[in-house]
Amino acid sequence: MKxxxxxxxxxxxxxxxxxxxxxxxxFSVPAGQCFGLLGPNGAGKxxxxxxxxxxxxxxxxxxxxxxxxxxxxxxxxxxxIGLVPQESNLDPDITVxxxxxxxxxxxxLSKSIIDxxxxxxxxxxxxxxxxxxxxxxxxxxxxxxxxxxxxLIGDPEMVILDEPTTxxxxxxxxxxxxxxxxLKKDGRTLLLTTHYMDEAQRLCDQIVxxxxxxxxxxxxxxxxxxxxxxxxxxxxxxxxLAASPENRWEQEDIGDxxxxxxxxxxxxxxxxxxxxxxxxxxxxxxxxxxRLTGRKLREN
Amino acid sequence: xxMPESVYVLAVYDRQYRVFRKLLGSSLVSNVANPILxxxxxxxxxxxxxxxxxxxxxxxxxxxxxIGYSAAFAASFETSIGxxxxxxxxxxxxxxxxxxxxxxxxxxxxILWASVKALFSAICVLIVGWLWGGVPTSFEPLIALPIVFxxxxxxxxxxxxxxxxxxxxxxxxxFFTFWVTPMFVFCGVxxxxxxxPDVIQYFAWFFPMTHLVAAIRPLxxxxxVGVTAILLHTGYIIAFSVAAFWIAHRKLRQRLxx
Ligand SMILES: Nc1ncnc2c1ncn2[C@@H]1O[C@H](COP(=O)(O)OP(=O)(O)OP(=O)(O)O)[C@@H](O)[C@H]1O
Ligand SMILES: [Mg+2]
Numbered sequence: 001m002k003x004x005x006x007x008x009x010x011x012x013x014x015x016x017x018x019x020x021x022x023x024x025x026x027f028s029v030p031a032g033q034c035f036g037l038l039g040p041n042g043a044g045k046x047x048x049x050x051x052x053x054x055x056x057x058x059x060x061x062x063x064x065x066x067x068x069x070x071x072x073x074x075x076x077x078x079x080x081i082g083l084v085p086q087e088s089n090l091d092p093d094i095t096v097x098x099x100x101x102x103x104x105x106x107x108x109l110s111k112s113i114i115d116x117x118x119x120x121x122x123x124x125x126x127x128x129x130x131x132x133x134x135x136x137x138x139x140x141x142x143x144x145x146x147x148x149x150x151x152l153i154g155d156p157e158m159v160i161l162d163e164p165t166t167x168x169x170x171x172x173x174x175x176x177x178x179x180x181x182x183l184k185k186d187g188r189t190l191l192l193t194t195h196y197m198d199e200a201q202r203l204c205d206q207i208v209x210x211x212x213x214x215x216x217x218x219x220x221x222x223x224x225x226x227x228x229x230x231x232x233x234x235x236x237x238x239x240x241l242a243a244s245p246e247n248r249w250e251q252e253d254i255g256d257x258x259x260x261x262x263x264x265x266x267x268x269x270x271x272x273x274x275x276x277x278x279x280x281x282x283x284x285x286x287x288x289x290x291r292l293t294g295r296k297l298r299e300n
Numbered sequence: 301x302x303m304p305e306s307v308y309v310l311a312v313y314d315r316q317y318r319v320f321r322k323l324l325g326s327s328l329v330s331n332v333a334n335p336i337l338x339x340x341x342x343x344x345x346x347x348x349x350x351x352x353x354x355x356x357x358x359x360x361x362x363x364x365x366x367i368g369y370s371a372a373f374a375a376s377f378e379t380s381i382g383x384x385x386x387x388x389x390x391x392x393x394x395x396x397x398x399x400x401x402x403x404x405x406x407x408x409x410x411i412l413w414a415s416v417k418a419l420f421s422a423i424c425v426l427i428v429g430w431l432w433g434g435v436p437t438s439f440e441p442l443i444a445l446p447i448v449f450x451x452x453x454x455x456x457x458x459x460x461x462x463x464x465x466x467x468x469x470x471x472x473x474x475f476f477t478f479w480v481t482p483m484f485v486f487c488g489v490x491x492x493x494x495x496x497p498d499v500i501q502y503f504a505w506f507f508p509m510t511h512l513v514a515a516i517r518p519l520x521x522x523x524x525v526g527v528t529a530i531l532l533h534t535g536y537i538i539a540f541s542v543a544a545f546w547i548a549h550r551k552l553r554q555r556l557x558x
Contacts, residue, residue, distance in 0.1 A: 016558070050558075053398055054557075055394075055397060055398065055556075055557060056557060056558050057557060057558070075302065075400040078399070078400045079399075079400045081398075083398040085394070085395075085398070087391065089390070089391035089392065089394050089395040090395070091315070091390070091392055091395070092390055093319045093390075094315070094318055094319060098318060102311070102314070102315045102318070103395075103399065105310075105311035105314055105315070106308070106311050106312075106396055106399035106400065106401045107399055107400060108305075108307045108308060108311065108400065154399070
């Protein structure tokens, strides 16, 4: 089934002065799916999201959002999008509830709709106890939940979430995952960035991996895993490595040990020396990510 | 460019009003205490040395000036340091611009609020001045208030120009030294500007403050009101506002949309 796309980027480029940070990327986000934008620090994820919101000018190429050019979005289209920015910009001068109310007014909603929705959203993000607290009295996790609630006040068709769970404890992350899944069930489109690969694997239907402004690969999590890392990973400690020549198994040296990416576990184990010490697990998106983007630290 | 719509301008205004309501007590105190202090110093202190100024009692003269200055100060502060804090420190503007509100509407909401607050300050001065006996007219000061409001819009726009160009808080020391303080000194708040040398008089007429004070003084002092003069002064204030708004909008668009 081909779903209509909500965002279409064609040869999208962003330059700051002469520095090109998004280098001609192509992707399209189908309606009703969770679309993951993954990449190391400085890859250009936030920049791409800002362009989609119309907050950053497109340097060249095309970017369509709900069928309109991102640089000339109508109010109607803008109202269909909720943004959870990477850096919190909640209003510190007013309370939790007032943050929702103020945002409702920016979306030109009526008082009764604002009342009704903010009540629901406080429940949804479990912030009812903090309703009258000033924003500065919230913990990081609560602030994040409030930012998500705030992004939903306009009942958006698409929610853009820039690292919604960074810095949160496991409980808070689980709550956010659950609620994001709810949003998807309502038929909303989600555009998500995260540095947690388990999160991406759990939530995303489609993934684009970008690095230094270029797309490295895209597909469903399963497709990406199948394409880049086979089914299983063996982490074998040096020096007792697989006996066969290097080109038999796909492998990667990570210092103290070597990672082997294999389809047939039995065959591989047979190839290991008796005294080999190893860990064995199914391959995951983290392996894909590291294989695609390398292990070097970014922005040095 | 989208046509500004009042519902979005009022949404921004409403947020400011909400914050203000929480601080209403302290705000009232400073709005009333400030003019009392000034009027005391100038009305009583200076007034005992100066009998008349431009043919009216010095207190009467100063009340008009203080009405203008308190509006100018309140509006300038709100859209410079106040707005800069919301924009730069608190990132409130980033949040607002991710909603259907446009930059022009955001600016208009800031300006509208700053002007209402400034008008409120001016009314406090008017009431204190009247109780003190410095407003010898009856209904004319009420005509002055809409002009004060226009003046406040103008000062708010100028404040936004400073915010648009400010890289940090230090920048506002220039804004206050070279814009707000001269309004206090050169624009006929405490002295008839006719006493200054010609060059300084030309300089003084550049400031919208001079026009504002000149327009409202006859109304609060009960001297002869020149309708044409008032229209010219308000015309200048409006033109200045439009220019300042345009400059601020252009610069902020560059800065906020990278
Ligand atoms: N306003 C700006 N001026 C100049 N360069 C910028 C600007 N904003 C971002 N960049 C550069 O663009 C590149 C991409 O930044 P971006 O914030 O999009 O990365 P990201 O993928 O979101 O990274 P992270 O995971 O760290 O959030 C970085 O190299 C950054 O330094
Ligand atoms: Mg980012």
